[in-house]
Amino acid sequence: MDQDYSKTNQKSRARAQSGTETTNAQVIEINDGQSATINSARSRAGAGIEINKVLRNTYMLLSMTLLFSGLTASISMALNMPPMTYLISVIGGMVIAMFVLPRFANSPAGIGIVFLVTGLLGFGLGPMLSMYASLPNGGNIIMLALGGTGVIFMGLSAYVLATRKDFSFLGGFLMVGFLLVLVAAVANIFLQMPVMSLMISSVVILIMSGFILYDTSRIIHGGETNYILATIGLYMTIFNIFISLLQLLGIMGGDD
């Protein structure tokens, strides 16, 4: 009886052990599935952290370059630079941004080049700001353009970050729109029509607003992983919005 009992016990223990082995095998299989899920979640989290890092670095560099531009614009105003400074600085800044910066975008030298470009563009703004400041309502126009640019940029950035919407479909539309505006701007150099200037400034504000949506969306969806290039893209949109808003408010304020 005792022997029978012990045999039964041994059998049941063996069954239990084999059951345990089966359960262990299942656990291992489940663990394999879980580890795959965990690995996938980790890689997603890693990508998310990387995107947040790009976004944070972009906004940090952007704020520093904007402050630096403000400083160079103040220096340019203090030195009372001639109007041609704007043209030379913008052409110089654009040429460096288009041809030199992409070569150094992955090296620390790229940060220096971003400051060179933004400093140059800020320095070019000096004569224009001096001209507006000399108007009876000039100080108000400059402050409104500055505040308006800040509100537009922050509002659109917050919109993209809150909705997480992908605006990559806007790329072709915005580039073609921008080219058409450049063609209109060339025509207006010869035509000198104030109404056309007004229209160009208005359309530039809308197109640059579209570029803020497009660029920010590219950063948060991993389309732009280089914060130096992301910064210069966003800086150019802010610069263009500020200039266009200044012209628009200047024309509507009766300076033309």
Next chain:
Amino acid sequence: MDWMQIVAALALIMFIIILFPRARYMLENSPKGSSSDWMSFLIPVIAIILFVMLLIQLV
């Protein structure tokens, strides 16, 4: 017409020539947006138009 206007026109024409291939590439390769995508673009655009009109009123 002074030299600054000529230089500005030449610079703009240069930018158009440089940007044209990129614009064509982006136009051909951009994903197509649905009507809801375009609506999500139009909403902030309308908000900006209204905001700029408000700024003009404040001048």
